[in-house]
Amino acid sequence: IAGITQAPTSQILAAGRRMTLRCTQDMRHNAMYWYRQDLGLGLRLIHYSNTAGTTGKGEVPDGYSVSRANTDDFPLTLASAVPSQTSVYFCASRATSATDTQYFGPGTRLTVL
């Protein structure tokens, strides 16, 4: 069982370009999340999805969009990347029971120049 996979591992992107970060989980968890982690700012929630077909905005959603076409996949799209979106992005998932912990993917390191 792989848990959560993210792709790419790292990416350097020119400002203004469109980019999709991929996240796939094999645990059949209903809830999935995207966070960004920046030095000194901890983990900040970007978007979440409680179940396939639904999404919601987190703390810092501007400039990002998500979709949840099925249970396993939760891609994050930057429509037009800006340097302030340089960060490490973590995808996470959680079981429906809600007493379960969140499980995190390995992360994507994104640099926008």
Added chain:
Amino acid sequence: ELKVEQNPLFLSMQEGKNYTIYCNYSTTSDRLYWYRQDPGKSLESLFVLLSNGAVKQEGRLMASLDTKARLSTLHITAAVHDLSATYFCAVDGQNAGNMLTFGGGTRLMVKP
């Protein structure tokens, strides 16, 4: 709005010493989680605390939860270098988004 605060933010300690990391949160919850993050790595689940008075131990780490005080502690006993990492607590505010709110993290450095 749920707020979660950890202290200290940074902790440098000698091997063999004991210390405690504190996690305070602002609204009622009986679900609290601790994670460990090594430099350049992802977050790994350490403890799940689901009731007032819950105590969990793993090796030199022990976590506890006091829901009335809205406080969780992560106690380190006889620290070793391998415990050097950043530790995060997270609280389930039992909101509609089924989300966790994370503290800012405590960076622990254990010196030989």
